[in-house]
Amino acid sequence: METFERAHLDNYFGRIAERFAPTEALCSVVVTHLLADRPSFVQAVGTLAEVRAVLPKPKSIHHAAMAEVSRGSVVDELSRERFADPDEAVEYIEERASGQRLVLLDVGGYFAPSLHAMCDRFSGQVVGVVEDTENGFRRYQALGKPPCPVFSVARSPLKQPEDYLVGQSVVFSTEALMRSRGDILHGREACVIGFGKLGSSIARMLHAKSVRVTVYDEDPVRMTQAMSQGFRIARSRSDALARAGVVMCATGNLALRHDDFNQLRNGAHVATVTSSEDELEIGGLANLYRRSPVGEHITRYATTGHYFYVLNNGNAVNFLHGASVGPFIFLVQAEILAAVANLAAQPEEPGYYEVPDAERRFIAQTWLNYFNRR
Template sequence: MHIEEESLAEAGERRIDWALRSMPVLRAVGERFGRARPLDGLRIAACLHVTAETAVLVGALKAGGAEISLAASNPLSTQDDVAAALRAYGVSVHARAGVDRETYYRHIHRALDTGPELVVDDGCDLVNTLHTERLDMLDGVTGGCEETTTGIIRLRQMAAEQALRFPMVAVNDTRTKRMFDNRYGTGQSTLDGIVRATNMLLAGRTVVVAGFGYCGRGVAERARGQGARVIVTEIDPVKALDASLHGYDVRPMSEAARVGDLFVTVTGNRDVVRGEHLAEMKDGAILANAGHFDVEIDVRALEALAEDVNLGVRPHTDEYVLPGGRRLLLLAEGRLVNLTAAEGHPAAVMDMSFSAQALAVAWLAEERSRLAPGVYDVPGEIDTEVARLKLGAAGIGIDELTAEQADYLHSWRVGS
């Protein structure tokens, strides 16, 4: 196992205990797993952000009987104290904050060395490594779950090319995750990271949000709620129209680049902010990425344009000085700003996402022998159960269908 300091375990336990206070649904799932043991004896390799909320998920899977080996899905998001606490709990952890690319992938290989039967991924790096470098392990893997949009994009392409060798469940695509995690979680935590890194006032600023999917919608809503003028850039005509009908100024990036004060990429694609855009930006413009990988902002183009670089002008803020003295500020090295400059989604958000993840793992453990390789949606009853448990924990009641209403919805014979 490769972690920073075992002595940090006590601090990690406090952080995990704090997260637990806001995760009643996952606590309930863990208690259920402890009684039913749906994962008894299963070896699971996971590649996730090593945070307090992830530790609660790992605890639920362990309660279900699983043996967990965990690597980090982003080297800048790892909370070293949480990694130490997980190791003290008996979890095989391979994660340390700030490691280089080579060490990051070495950690993934170490997680795979356990010979997993199931995998849990966030971004598809673990699954990709299995299919490209660890072919010796493929036959033993019978299924897995993917947590994020970027990973599912990669998995669907693998499935289309018939390269995917086992069934993967698209946890990101549940209604609860898209609504609660992607929209509200990403919206709040992205602005949290930006404000922590810069201490900027958003009111009155022009914020350019690249991408109007569920995550981009959340960032745009929260920025507007803080008093910012919001410009949305898109490649999808339907999403662009949706943004326009929500009252946002929709423009191509070539135009937005000239007027933006803050740029936030949330697309899942690469080179969204390119050299020609950087060349047009005003002095002091801030660049932040809320997509999974550090490819949405072309950092190499930024480095090539710069005459000087001042690293760490603030924590997680680097200043690039361009010809003529213009300065562009890059946050979190172009990596996930919400998990690098802040703590990621609030625990109350991850409560729903990780509950769906845990229940999907249990479903997959039971159904995997009947599933062909491919990408599968989470069963609707799991999504509904997570929402029901969250409402119950919040003390919120809802109506139920009467017998007559249920019959009406299932009959085609009754008209107006």
């Protein structure tokens, strides 16, 4: 970021933090995409809840941002395995925040498997969790009643601009990779698996590029929504894959399982909006398909009579090009700060919460004051 832009962003977060400054001391462990603009957000979190550790999502690390954050905070390696084991999870937060009031900032439900153990056995207090994504929020919902308050920004109206622009960036990156091999989207048929906020945005963007789009979602309500918007809907996943030259996976919950890959048409390109562990069951293909790189971030899977391409090893393609959604991401980050302040201000009963509408309106107006300057 340019120096002026960074200063402007820091001032914006300073205004947000001033509005939501907690009266009770708090510390935090922060899971984040460590992109170029993220040091300002981490710094802002620290003004509300001392940052005891930053856990960057491994497929989205900007090296300059990593270096900057590392100068002021402990940066640890993030993996699902670390927080899948309750003993290891409790040991980790003891090491980083023993005896403290702790808030967990999450992107993808990493803390969910061990949340009960952390709340029961931690020497301090897990005040609550703030979750950024729909996929992650579903992981917490699967717990039933959680052992502490869980704030979600995943379904906030302030996140809608981000979701729309992420869909655009996924299509941009998919086409950029295809063009690197002399191919284009135009004239192909595409299949979008998952018609949630990101999937619907991807489908509309593909349609705008004159791509014929078929949608498949396991939820019949979403299928009716897709149909009402003019998209062809598939009767089954097999039907959706049969003619698609491009397959865009946007479910967050294994869009393609092991047995689905043999139904891809020859030459199909497969792209996802999240990590491979959440969208593609590709680990079992090693004994059936030969893997070979055919371009930067493009892998060809081939066996006798059948081949297809997986982009970015099945991880979110848009992070190859910065995953930028412009200043709209700062709306969501401000709401995360508001959620932290809500957790610090008053002890909530265990359950699921959202930031109040009045606070969202303050965030939106502040954002407009800073980023709608003519």
